[in-house]
Amino acid sequence: MCTPVLRPMAAIITDILACLDAAYPFSWALSGDRVGLQAGDPQASVTNVLVALEASPAVVAEARTLSAQLLLTHHPLIYQAAADLREDRPQGRLLAAVVRAGLAAVACHTNLDLAPQGLNDHLAHRLGLEEPVVLDPVRQEAWLKLAVFVPVGYEDQVRTALMDDRVGVIGHYSHCSFAARGQGTYLPLSGARPFRGEVARLSRADESRLEVLVPESAVPATLARLKKAHPYEEVAYDLYPLANPGLALGFGRVGHWPGGLSWKETVNRVKEVFAVSGVRVWGQPPEVVSRVAVCGGSGGDLIGQARVQGAQVYVTGEVRHHQAVPGPEEDFAVIEVGHFASEVVFMPAWAEQVDHFLRQRELAVQVIVSAAQTMPFQIL
Known part of the structure; x- marks a missing residue:
């Protein structure tokens, strides 16, 4: 609670x-x-x-x-x-x-299955997988570049408000941004309440152009934070669509255990993570397991994709008979923990x-x- x-x-x-x-x-x-x-x-x-x-x-x-x-x-x-x-x-x-x-x-x-920090990211984290990536990508989320003009001295205030776990993230780096100095001009019209300057008089301001990458779905929330933190009454900003490869969204995750675990240690870890007393197993696992795929819920359709991604063990919630490995397949095993257990955690x-x-x-x-x-x- x-x-x-x-x-x-x-x-x-x-x-x-x-x-x-x-x-x-x-x-x-x-x-x-x-x-x-x-x-x-x-x-x-x-x-x-x-x-x-x-x-x-x-x-x-x-x-x-x-x-x-x-x-x-x-x-x-x-x-x-x-x-x-x-x-x-x-x-x-x-x-x-x-x-x-x-x-x-x-x-x-x-949408929760696909989302960064959603169900499958959590399962990968709970299993202790390092460098997890999407097991079965189904779409990419487009990136946009947000460029906003900030009066000198307020860059950190605005930058801090913009950043979160998705905005300003490039690979393994967060809080990524770029700033360049310049001079902006504006003439406040009747009814305006300028941060600096006077109504009906042309003003010049030393400003920084602050740039940051924003996932498309995060734009509304990012702009709301921007307008709350920015000192200007009217915030000047631009949004540019980018051709950069977008963030992969999809089902399941696949990652590795440095040094690997024995098959017995693998089964024990899975039981502990999903709080189950028993699991169903198909296939024939290797003696040492280092690359593992996981997908919460009904993940039987991704058994083949787990093999393509080099997984030695695939952990999921539910597998139908005709989705399962058809016989003892060397160096690959599927562990079924139960649909409920794979998600309630x-x-x-x-x-x-x-x-x-x-x-x-x-x-x-x-x-x-x-x-x-x-x-x-x-x-x-």
């Missing part, structure tokens, strides 16, 4: 959606995926958000107990179109419970991320991780 912190601004659901869209753009979701607001009033007030892998009767009851107004899940509440809302059937009963509880329901599904970290983003926007919202999440089946 995130520590509740009071913040100065009340929030509505639209504010939460904007925050989520900036971090995990809904436009990144695969075609046909059901993401975003699925139930509730966009203008409703929110003070408590409950984060869970998926909605269930127990999670909805927990939300009511905690007086949560919004249920944020990875799995969509309505994944397939409902033919009816009959309460003698599980889906209708669940949907009715959400409505009766006055809950808004928001989902970040495949990310929920505490996701709640912390969302809480951090809300803090940045000074929104008075408490973010809570569900304690009622349980596997939807049992093994006898």
